[in-house]
Amino acid sequence: GQNIDQPTEMTATEGAIVQINCTYQTSGFNGLFWYQQHAGEAPTFLSYNVLDGLEEKGRFSSFLSRSKGYSYLLLKELQMKDSASYLCAVNDDYKLSFGAGTTVTVRA
């Protein structure tokens, strides 16, 4: 079975940094993904980690520790448009299982 946990909600101020944690316990592991989903829209791909360490992509970075079953998504220099849900997903047997998502609200 799959168990993917992430906080339900987070609030931060424009220009700040927010870190969204994700822990997982899955029967298999072929990589960890982060997706962004704005309200009423489809999820869109943000990042992919399969090896331990940090992957940086502009203002967004994602970290993975396979031994700890842990990942985080770091959002820097927050902008109002970053208000969205962030979904952690684990590739198990070449299918993605998703956490419930973390809703990030950016305040002016």
Add this chain to the structure above:
Amino acid sequence: IAGITQAPTSQILAAGRRMTLRCTQDMRHNAMYWYRQDLGLGLRLIHYSNTAGTTGKGEVPDGYSVSRANTDDFPLTLASAVPSQTSVYFCASSEEASGANVLTFGAGSRLTVL
């Protein structure tokens, strides 16, 4: 514009009725998926297809069926809709069923079963 097209965008359905949600992609992706998204539960996999002619069951397949007659189309059928199937349904595709399979999602179909 290449991508995934889902239809209908929104539908209200009486319980017991049959309903097919359509999904078409023009990216020549081999793998396709159907997810449902419910508040507090996130995206849950209903059925998937790794390649045309094959299908498999996901986490919540009961009450749903799919077919994959060709690469482009992956319809989802509710044989006899029940209120618990009220949800937003997302179709997705990826180039291959692999470790690095980045999913592209359709815009979703909002289904309400009364």
